[in-house]
Amino acid sequence: MNTTVARLTARGLFGRRRVLILLAVPVLLLAISVVARNSDLDRLDLAHNLLGNLALGTLVPITGLIVGTGVIATEIEDGSIVYLLAKPLPRWKIVTTKLAVAIGSTWLLAAVPTFVAGLVLYGGGDRVALGYGVGALAAGAAxxxxxxxxxxxxxxxxxxxxxxxxxxxxxxxxxVEGARTFSIQQWGLSLTKAVAADGTVIAPVGLPTAIWLLAIVGIGATALASVKLAGLTLGGEE
Structure with a gap:
């Protein structure tokens, strides 16, 4: 990982208005969790509904989208990527550095709030909060x-x-049952089910399959992005 590229990427990612968007959903999740904790509804059901739907189903993918595209797409669109490509850096190192920033940011803005929301809603019992936190980590990286x-x-x-x-x-x-096999959200739920002890987490994809698919998507996307970036010329055309 190149520390200079990482620093510039993080500065560009968080130095713009998108940081307000990035903070909106986790703040909303935590606020809803605090309010729901004081309601008369079953806390375990609340935890599964909020963490499974709002956190894994909305917060993690939206954060991953904003961050994942934000670390490189903007530079390609405005042409500033040429300054980075002109440096004697392997394209794979540029991609992996930006990916490291993206993953770290997604974990900070999505996985950590998911875990904290789980603690607020249900405490540390049955490893429910930990399970959803682990699921968010895996899904966030993918x-x-x-x-x-x-x-x-x-x-x-x-x-x-x-x-x-x-x-x-x-x-x-x-x-659609068959489509769930190709859903990152469902792969994250598989890890949640494996960690949580309450036995109520529903995950249609088996744990070994989920782990393999997460690895394939993560490694495959990184490798392909490196190849595609290597095909860009300083003029921005392939």
Missing amino acids: YSALFLLLGVVTRHAVIAGLAYALIWESLIGNY
Whole structure:
């Protein structure tokens, strides 16, 4: 990892208005958790609904999308990537450095709030909060890699990412059984189920399959993004 590239990437990511958007959903999740904790509803059901739907289903993918595309897509669109490509740095090192920043940011802004929200809602009992936290970590890393790849291969990365997260995962993935196998959210739930001890987490994808698919998406997206970035010339054309 190149520390200079990492520092510049983080500065560009958090030095803009998008940081307000990035903070909006985790703050909302934590606020809802505090309010829900004081309600008369069953806390375990609340934890599964909020952490499974709002956190894993919305917070993690949206954060991964904004961060994953934000670390590189903007530079490609405005042409400033040429200054980075002109440096004697291997393209894979540029990609992995930006991915490290994206993953770390997604964990900080999505996985940590998910874990904290779980503690607020249900405490540390049955490892429910820990399970959803682990699921958010795994899913967040995969989302970051996938959306970074989209940021390299298309100028419509945000639209393509929203289509995947909202249409494929939230709509099709939740209601079409076969599609769940190709849902990062469901892979994250598999890890949640493996960690949590209450036995009520529903995960249609088996743990070994989920781990393999998470690894394939993460490594494959990173490798392909490196290859595509290597094909960019200083003029921005392939």
